[in-house]
Amino acid sequence: MTQRKSAPSRATPRRVRDATRYIAEADPDFTHIISISEPCTIGDRSRDDSTPYSALVTSVVSQQLSTSIARLMIQRVRELTGGDITAESMAELSIDDLRSAGLSGAKARTIMGLTHATIDGSIDLDDLAAHADEDHITNSLTKLWGIGPWTTHMFLIFHLGRLDVWPAGDLGVRKGWQVIHGGEGDPGPEALIDAAVHLQPYRSVAAWYCWRAWESVSGR
Numbered sequence: 001m002t003q004r005k006s007a008p009s010r011a012t013p014r015r016v017r018d019a020t021r022y023i024a025e026a027d028p029d030f031t032h033i034i035s036i037s038e039p040c041t042i043g044d045r046s047r048d049d050s051t052p053y054s055a056l057v058t059s060v061v062s063q064q065l066s067t068s069i070a071r072l073m074i075q076r077v078r079e080l081t082g083g084d085i086t087a088e089s090m091a092e093l094s095i096d097d098l099r100s101a102g103l104s105g106a107k108a109r110t111i112m113g114l115t116h117a118t119i120d121g122s123i124d125l126d127d128l129a130a131h132a133d134e135d136h137i138t139n140s141l142t143k144l145w146g147i148g149p150w151t152t153h154m155f156l157i158f159h160l161g162r163l164d165v166w167p168a169g170d171l172g173v174r175k176g177w178q179v180i181h182g183g184e185g186d187p188g189p190e191a192l193i194d195a196a197v198h199l200q201p202y203r204s205v206a207a208w209y210c211w212r213a214w215e216s217v218s219g220r
Contacts, residue, residue: 010161011043011204019163019202023209026198029181030209037212040205043161052125053118054085055159056141059151060110061103067215076101087118110146117144129160157204166203168192176210179217 011019020040024031050058061077062070080097081089090111098108117123123140131137137160138152153167167173168189177192178184187195199206 010045011163012161013039013044015163016040016043016205019205020209022202023199023206027206030206033176033180033209033213033216036216037209040208042157042163042204042208050159051086052129052155052159053087053114056114056125056147056151056155057085057090057111059154059158060107060114060147062154063107063150073102077103087115090115091119106146110144113145114147134162134165157207163204164201165207166193166196167207168196170207172214173207173210175218176212176214179213180210 017039020034024034057077058070058074061073065073077098078085080093080101095105095108095112098111099105103111114123118125123144128137128140134156137156138149141147141152141155142149150167150169153165153170156162156165157167171186174186174188174192177195178187196203196206
């Protein structure tokens with residue numbers, strides 16, 4: 001039997017600093033947003049005490065929401081679960097309970113599906129999080145109803161600290177790219193994939209600065 005490779009090491013503040021320098025050298029248009037932003041927080045464990053389950057729940061809640069609204073919704077969900085977002089505490093709730101916190105029916109259904117899959121063992125999130133193959137992680141998670149590439153990208157970047165994830169489907173990343181490079185409109189996911197090849201293997205950090213650039217002009 002072929003042994004599974006161990007997961008790549010998480011991003012660390014030092015590795016992220018190295019990645020930031022690399023991006024500034026590979027694409028000098030990033031220099032300004034890097035200079036006016038706080039240091040990239042990917043890989044900063046002091047800001048992330050989540051479990052794989054709670055990280056996925058917060059990613060689902062955050063879909064298509066501004067940062068401030070997402071934080072409010074996550075806090076409401078946390079209050080419903082008694083403070084800790086666990087599969088066990090979530091299983092005590094209903095879809096209507098989640099709707100009362102402001103979540104859409106689709107998000108509530110997605111969270112409940114993830115909850116039941118976690119409890120009945122259909123998916124082992126701890127094992128999945130330790131997997132080296134990011135495509136395997138994505139393919140496994142997207143088999144669950146309502147979980148798409150965006151959610152898995154957020155999970156890979158912010159919870160697992162993977163450094164070379166490029167969420168080209170995220171509108172904020174695409175808008176931020178245009179702010180950084182002086183473009184207009186929406187370049188579209190496929191064009192953005194091609195445009196960022198030179199930023200490998202640190203596209204997660206580039207995405208983080210694209211979000212900061214978009215926030216700087218949109219106030220989101």
